[in-house]
Amino acid sequence: xxxxxxxxxxxxxxxxxxxxxxxxxxxxxxxxxxxxxxxxxxxxxxxxxxxxxxxxxxxxxxxxxxxxxxxxxxxxxxxxxxxxxxxxxxxxxxxxxxxxxxxxxxxxxxxxxxxxxxxxxxxxxxxxxxxxxxxxxxxxxxxxxxxxxxxxxxxxxxxxxxxxxxxxxxxxxxxxxxxxxxxxxxxxxxxxxxxxxxxxxxxxxxxxxxxxxxxxxxxxxxxxxxxxxxxxxxxxxxxxxxxxxxxxxxxxxxxxxxxxxxxxxxxxxxxxx
Numbered sequence: 001x002x003x004x005x006x007x008x009x010x011x012x013x014x015x016x017x018x019x020x021x022x023x024x025x026x027x028x029x030x031x032x033x034x035x036x037x038x039x040x041x042x043x044x045x046x047x048x049x050x051x052x053x054x055x056x057x058x059x060x061x062x063x064x065x066x067x068x069x070x071x072x073x074x075x076x077x078x079x080x081x082x083x084x085x086x087x088x089x090x091x092x093x094x095x096x097x098x099x100x101x102x103x104x105x106x107x108x109x110x111x112x113x114x115x116x117x118x119x120x121x122x123x124x125x126x127x128x129x130x131x132x133x134x135x136x137x138x139x140x141x142x143x144x145x146x147x148x149x150x151x152x153x154x155x156x157x158x159x160x161x162x163x164x165x166x167x168x169x170x171x172x173x174x175x176x177x178x179x180x181x182x183x184x185x186x187x188x189x190x191x192x193x194x195x196x197x198x199x200x201x202x203x204x205x206x207x208x209x210x211x212x213x214x215x216x217x218x219x220x221x222x223x224x225x226x227x228x229x230x231x232x233x234x235x236x237x238x239x240x241x242x243x244x245x246x247x248x249x250x251x252x253x254x255x256x257x258x259x260x261x262x263x264x265x266x267x268x269x270x271x272x273x
Contacts, residue, residue: 003044007147008112009121010038014181014227017265018044020247021179024267026223029175034165035182039063043154047177050158053168056123060162062108063155070152073108074145080113081143091117091135099130116141169212169224178216178224182209187229187263210237210268217242217270224271230264238268245269 005015014021018040025031031047033039036054054060065073084090091114098110115121118133126132161168169178183201206228213224228234230246238244245267 004150005147006038006040006043007144007151008038008115011120011122012181012184013038014040017227017247020245021225021227021267024245024269025179025225026177026271028177028223030173030177032168032172032176032178034168034178034180037181039151041179041181042158043151048157051161051168051171052158053161053163053165055162055164057162058107058111060160061104062111063160065105065108066148066152067155067158067160070149074148074152077109077112077148078143078145080109081116081141085113086117086138086141088135095131116144165209166212169216172216172220172222174221176222178222180209180213180224180226182206182226182228184229185231185234187231206237210240213268213270214240218272221272223269226268226270228266228268230266234266238266241268242271242273243269
């Protein structure tokens with residue numbers, strides 16, 4: 001199975017790690033992802049159905065629109081990808097329109113535009129809910145038409161939900177498999193990015209997620225695979241997993257490409273024997 005890229009850029013995206021994740025994902029009829037992000041694992045897996053969720057409403061509304069109106073949406077989106085719009089003034093004007101818009105179709109178009117034109121493809125909102133990532137200053141911008149159509153086609157087998165990981169994981173049935181890619185714990189106690197959208201995913205949330213994974217696997221017989229940085233803390237956090245696997249991953253976003261380093265990641269599999 002050849003690798004398929006997502007149409008969105010995404011901090012912590014799993015494109016580089018999909019072969020490894022695929023290797024350890026248990027077999028089943030349905031894959032549930034409570035932290036869908038750009039969808040690299042979804043795009044590079046082969047289940048009959050999917051439940052894909054995120055707390056970012058803009059992201060989920062975009063996926064639903066692409067699923068239901070792909071041809072019109074992709075055509076309208078292409079009109080935003082012009083040399084004139086790859087300029088700071090145009091970018092900030094369109095960012096203001098996005099932040100002031102209540103029209104979901106317009107917001108979804110602009111969400112993709114902002115993602116491909118902003119600095120490092122970051123998705124960040126201020127305390128008032130405004131998208132605040134600066135202009136990216138790319139010489140050329142790639143319009144991901146092929147990737148959009150691939151996503152739209154595969155999305156026909158998926159249900160997209162805006163909701164918390166707890167409510168989404170509880171939807172699992174006997175033939176479900178759960179893959180969790182939460183906002184990662186920082187590599188030190190003084191740095192790292194755990195704020196995502198309007199939620200802060202800190203140490204306590206990671207602990208709650210690990211306990212829920214134990215419950216799903218050992219009480220309900222629903223296997224759960226979780227990815228995170230490989231640290232002493234995460235190894236302690238996932239000590240009740242049935243298996244721990246190490247994988248090497250290049251950081252997908254940093255200030256300069258040449259400073260991107262390979263770091264160890266951990267995959268914790270919770271599965272009843």
